Amino acid sequence: MSQDVNAPDKDRALRALQMALLVVTGQVGCLTLVIILVALVAGLWLDNQFQTRSLFTLILVIASIPVTLYLMVRVVLSFAPRIQKLSKKAAGADLQEELQGGEHRPEEVKEN
Numbered sequence: 001m002s003q004d005v006n007a008p009d010k011d012r013a014l015r016a017l018q019m020a021l022l023v024v025t026g027q028v029g030c031l032t033l034v035i036i037l038v039a040l041v042a043g044l045w046l047d048n049q050f051q052t053r054s055l056f057t058l059i060l061v062i063a064s065i066p067v068t069l070y071l072m073v074r075v076v077l078s079f080a081p082r083i084q085k086l087s088k089k090a091a092g093a094d095l096q097e098e099l100q101g102g103e104h105r106p107e108e109v110k111e112n
Helices: 002-050 055-101
Strands: none
Touching (some): 002 055
């Protein structure tokens, strides 16, 4: 019966973790796409203005790579505490379920 009580908490914690990971993935993907498209459009416009073949386009697209990587790391690091908290909550629900079920007890809980 105690497993039935913890099942909704476990499911809720896992769904929250999955949603947080989905949000981070979506933000990183959209951020990458926007930065590369802005670099491409700006490069094409500058090439058109200065009558160069593809010099500015190539320079801006290549320069957008480190900018994109830096911003991706910043986005992931900003979400990292939230993801760690949710994963601990999901793992805590598993541990609590095991303790109440009596199947497994961690070392620090075992009696000597």
